Amino acid sequence: MATKALGFSVTLSNLSNHFGSKSLQPTSKVRVFTLRCSAVKGERPWKTSDARLILEDGSIWKAKSFGATGTQVGEVVFNTSLTGYQEILTDPSYAGQFVLMTNPHIGNTGVNFDDEESRQCFLAGLVIRSLSISTSNWRCAETLGDYLAKRNIMGIYDVDTRAITRRLREDGSLIGVDLISGVSCKTPHEWVDKTKQEWEFNSKVSHETFHVVAYDFGIKQNILRRLASYGCKITVVPSTWPASETLKMKPDGVLFSNGPGDPSAVPYAVETVRNILGKVPVFGICMGHQLLGQALGGKTFKMKFGHHGGNHPVRNLRTGHVEISAQNHNYAVDPATLPEGVEVTHINLNDGSCAGLAFPTQRIMSLQYHPEASPGPHDSDYAFREFLNLMKRERSKKSEPQLSAV
Numbered sequence: 001m002a003t004k005a006l007g008f009s010v011t012l013s014n015l016s017n018h019f020g021s022k023s024l025q026p027t028s029k030v031r032v033f034t035l036r037c038s039a040v041k042g043e044r045p046w047k048t049s050d051a052r053l054i055l056e057d058g059s060i061w062k063a064k065s066f067g068a069t070g071t072q073v074g075e076v077v078f079n080t081s082l083t084g085y086q087e088i089l090t091d092p093s094y095a096g097q098f099v100l101m102t103n104p105h106i107g108n109t110g111v112n113f114d115d116e117e118s119r120q121c122f123l124a125g126l127v128i129r130s131l132s133i134s135t136s137n138w139r140c141a142e143t144l145g146d147y148l149a150k151r152n153i154m155g156i157y158d159v160d161t162r163a164i165t166r167r168l169r170e171d172g173s174l175i176g177v178d179l180i181s182g183v184s185c186k187t188p189h190e191w192v193d194k195t196k197q198e199w200e201f202n203s204k205v206s207h208e209t210f211h212v213v214a215y216d217f218g219i220k221q222n223i224l225r226r227l228a229s230y231g232c233k234i235t236v237v238p239s240t241w242p243a244s245e246t247l248k249m250k251p252d253g254v255l256f257s258n259g260p261g262d263p264s265a266v267p268y269a270v271e272t273v274r275n276i277l278g279k280v281p282v283f284g285i286c287m288g289h290q291l292l293g294q295a296l297g298g299k300t301f302k303m304k305f306g307h308h309g310g311n312h313p314v315r316n317l318r319t320g321h322v323e324i325s326a327q328n329h330n331y332a333v334d335p336a337t338l339p340e341g342v343e344v345t346h347i348n349l350n351d352g353s354c355a356g357l358a359f360p361t362q363r364i365m366s367l368q369y370h371p372e373a374s375p376g377p378h379d380s381d382y383a384f385r386e387f388l389n390l391m392k393r394e395r396s397k398k399s400e401p402q403l404s405a406v
């Protein structure tokens with residue numbers, strides 16, 4: 001389907017490339033953006049990289065184009081990370097969104113083939129202030145522009161990103177469709193850790209191996225790397241994998257991953273989580289945390305402009321310590337709607353929102369943010385150790401001699 005807006009052709013066909021046959025329908029709530037690069041033959045050179053970003057409020061922002069060319073529609077979110085643009089580009093939780101980087105200078109380290117967080121770029125596009133005119137890094141394999149062009153992802157630069165960020169802070173939007181099924185893997189598989197030893201900062205700390213089933217709602221590779229580094233053997237399963245099949249595998253624990261979109265748009269995933277809760281130790285990260293919240297009977301809501309960046313302060317209410325965390329979410333769990341016994345373990349210090357939950361009697365823990373970082377600080381890495389301890393306690397409970405009735 002196509003519609004006309006402000007003289008540019010706004011097409012949704014590019015989005016359906018990402019999400020199979022499901023195309024996103026523009027509604028009054030959807031923020032519409034188009035990126036257009038005129039790559040028309042014979043046009044004057046200084047015109048060939050012209051692009052425009054058009055916001056739902058009617059404002060038009062001048063830009064230049066890099067990466068792929070064309071027209072695209074989606075929601076803009078701003079990300080305050082200073083580094084890690086490649087990991088951000090390959091984070092499946094950005095499916096359907098334009099990421100606007102508030103850090104002005106992007107592209108200076110190019111891209112390499114070790115820092116990918118998933119098999120492809122699922123985001124709608126990249127919006128930046130200044131594109132580095134040169135790349136300089138010993139790991140650089142390609143420029144950012146070439147990388148995006150090959151993956152058919154549009155980028156625009158020379159955009160007044162500060163002004164747009166201010167505007168986005170006053171408003172918000174999002175699309176209520178299932179974005180998970182388009183990014184999840186299609187079949188269960190064993191995770192094979194290809195991380196080079198030089199990047200490991202906590203090598204194989206456990207002498208025991210724990211089997212974790214990881215639900216792939218759009219899982220970031222670094223979640224798997226961090227679990228593996230704590231001694232886990234991991235089976236990754238698709239978002240639609242039945243809870244009964246997971247339980248048949250007799251895992252030591254189940255991880256519910258991050259993922260794109262609105263948790264309320266994926267009731268089948270909430271149902272799966274509900275059928276696993278209380279049966280084995282579980283750990284939810286971001287979307288996984290939101291699905292856990294709903295499965296426990298709680299409600300999630302859309303935040304005004306979400307949290308996206310590598311510098312969000314979070315307080316661990318159990319220890320009193322403050323962590324600087326990596327975040328990427330637009331939705332949050334409303335803790336007031338959760339049943340008795342569920343404990344809020346972490347809060348975001350920027351706005352007091354719920355950043356972590358635990359339900360000790362049910363062996364449940366979850367974080368709204370990203371302990372695996374990538375990009376971001378490693379302050380919250382201890383969460384993986386806590387998950388490991390949950391699984392250890394469960395294993396030792398099982399191996400305790402049962403009192404005989406004799």
Ligand SMILES: NC(=O)CC[C@H](N)C(=O)O
Nearest residue numbers: 258259261286287330331
């Ligand atoms: N990173 C994530 O898992 C994001 C979760 C969810 N899609 C949100 O925007 O809140």
